[in-house]
Amino acid sequence: MDNHKNSLTDISYFPGCSLATSAKENNLSLLNLCRRLGFNPVELDDWNCCGSSSAHSIRSELADDLAARNLFLAPAGRPLLVACPSCMLRLRHMYIHLRDDEAARGYYEDKWNRSFDPNLNILHFFELLPEANLPNLAKDREHSLNGIRFVPYYGCMLARPPVMSREKNYYGLMEKILSSLGAEPLLWGYASRCCGTFLSVARPDVVRPMVNNIALGAKETGADCIVTACAMCHLNLEIRCDLREPVPIFHFSELLSLALGEDDHKGWFSRHIVDPEPLLRSKGLI
Amino acid sequence: MKKENYSDLGETIKSDDSDFQFASEVKKRSGTDFNMCYHCWCCTGGCPFSHAMDYTPNGIIRLVQFGLKRKALESSTIWLCVGCNTCSTVCPMRIDMSAIMDTMRQMALEEGISVAEPDILNFHKEVLHSIEHYGRTHKLEIMLRYKIRKRDWFSDMDVGLKMLAKRKLDLMPSKVNDIGEIRKFFTDVKHKT
Structure with missing residues (x-):
């Protein structure tokens, strides 16, 4: 075991507020997964909120400061792993701005007396997966996810502002990876429909029908569950769906970790508002 | 405040209250050339x-193109985005709509224009309050303070209790340890380019 630990590669890790608090099950299953893939995620020391939707909505300069501080905290020579698509967008957007704008870079370098690393590699956890050869790591290859039928839900994570439109695109990755682990992806029309994000608080009347449509769309395909890679989407799909029989929603990291045979899932699934355990038991997955 | 249909459909365009500086200001602040827009409606079709x-x-x-500043800044659209x-x-012209909306929201606040969606603004203020105090968002406190502002105690009680029971709040x-650094962001006057 110790040998295994020593062989892990250190990477910086930015959990973000959702994974650190309301979506701990996402965090735990993701950390498990990283270790299985040979990485040791080291939490970015003293990280702060990326600014979320609110900072750029009403105070752009504050949004810049919050994102920049995290980038300047990242130790050189290590990639910075980000789990939340929304944090990823904010951090990466700021990184591009600082890389390309000397004046903005200079402003922060003077302010903090630290230098900006133009080679900082900000990684979404999706980027660890294609090279990982997950089926080889799974305990029972083809049968690991036992034909569980899912619809992939990317929410707005595939949509980006024009300045980032040529960045890596992850469309199809959840389908590809999970089907290699024995799950069955289904086509549907809501894969990249926004979950409503913060309007869930101030305008639940707007978000509830949107979320119900997404859940109904999943049911129409005959899917057992929805799989999402965003903690915010996960929460909205769970709390704003008021169908009599809601659809279980999984974090992508949970199904991946489960397929690789992690058994500390008790602490993950008990945090779901829509209980996924009956489904998992019926598929013989727990 | 909300209307049954899009209120601009079939409306006569009145440009007598035009503010011609408005368009150039939005363009400059958002860094986005919205004059490329030829109103194909793709954005509206895609908007959830x-x-x-x-x-x-x-x-x-x-x-904005017509300089109808007040109408634009009083709209609910800039808050619902x-x-x-x-x-x-x-968008076939790759217009950064999100940047335009950010700019217009902030202009509306600076000019003290009546906000069409005060609850949304209050939510944003509570999120920033949380970040100012902790450096991170504390969801339970954000929700409680938002509710106090709104004087609305009962809606979403069930959701809140479920989230507490599932240890989501x-x-x-x-x-953040170095909270002083975060607080400075809130008080500093910036002179960035």
Whole structure:
């Protein structure tokens, strides 16, 4: 075991507020997964909120400061792993701005007396997966996810502002990876429909029908569950769906970790508002 | 405040209250050339919230093009936009709609224009309050303070209790150690380019 630990590669890790608090099950299953893939995620020391939707909505300069501080905290020579698509967008957007704008870079370098690393590699956890050869790591290859039928839900994570439109695109990755682990992806029309994000608080009347449509769309395909890679989407799909029989929603990291045979899932699934355990038991997955 | 249909449909364009500086100011601050917009309506077709808005997303661009500042800044559209970027992704001219909406929201606040969606603004203020105090968002406190502002105690009680029961709302905040550095962001006057 110790040998295994020593062989892990250190990477910086930015959990973000959702994974650190309301979506701990996402965090735990993701950390498990990283270790299985040979990485040791080291939490970015003293990280702060990326600014979320609110900072750029009403105070752009504050949004810049919050994102920049995290980038300047990242130790050189290590990639910075980000789990939340929304944090990823904010951090990466700021990184591009600082890389390309000397004046903005200079402003922060003077302010903090630290230098900006133009080679900082900000990684979404999706980027660890294609090279990982997950089926080889799974305990029972083809049968690991036992034909569980899912619809992939990317929410707005595939949509980006024009300045980032040529960045890596992850469309199809959840389908590809999970089907290699024995799950069955289904086509549907809501894969990249926004979950409503913060309007869930101030305008639940707007978000509830949107979320119900997404859940109904999943049911129409005959899917057992929805799989999402965003903690915010996960929460909205769970709390704003008021169908009599809601659809279980999984974090992508949970199904991946489960397929690789992690058994500390008790602490993950008990945090779901829509209980996924009956489904998992019926598929013989727990 | 909300209307049954998009309120700009079939409306006569009145430009007597035009403010011709407005368009150039929005362009400069958002770094986005919205004059490229030829109103194909792709943004509106893709927008998941357009049905709840008083003006369509491209309708807002049109108001700016015509210099109709007050209408644009008083709209609910600029507050209902969550910046999901679906519009920019489908836009054939690659217009950064989210940046335009950010700019207009901030202009509305600076000019003290009546906010069409005060609850949304209050939510944003509570999120920033949390970040100012802890450096991170503390969801339980954000929700409680938002409710106090709104004097609305009962709606979503069930959701809140479920989230507490499932340990999705931590009682104590997760905090940044160097909170002084974060607080400075809130008080500093910036002179960046």
